[in-house]
């Protein structure tokens with residue numbers, strides 16, 4: 516039973532990574548450490564999602580297809596406004612910020628979906644063109 520589930524998940528990850536590689540010219544992923552997350556309460560969903568497996572598949576499929584694949588340091592990518600590049604006062608931060616799915620930048624007034632904003636920042640970092648340097652706090 517367990518092997519069957521594992522195989523089905525692996526198959527789904529192969530299809531998903533293939534789709535991404537066929538569709539994209541470059542792929543950037545955050546350096547979420549599945550080993551670190553395993554120690555938190557998010558462990559089950561992280562393990563079920565097969566993060567590590569997906570990254571490995573993307574890595575070799577991109578290499579084979581001649582597509583850029585980079586792992587990006589995702590520190591502050593959730594908190595930085597992808598529109599103006601600031602770390603606004605209104606950003607989601609700390610433990611309480613984890614539940615915030617949507618927020619409005621107090622610097623420029625743009626409203627962000629948490630994940631899309633972070634993805635934009637990861638893409639910008641991949642391109643080496645963050646609007647401003649992310650400060651060390």
Ligand SMILES: [Zn+2]
Nearest residue numbers: 596599620623
């Ligand atoms: Zn802003």
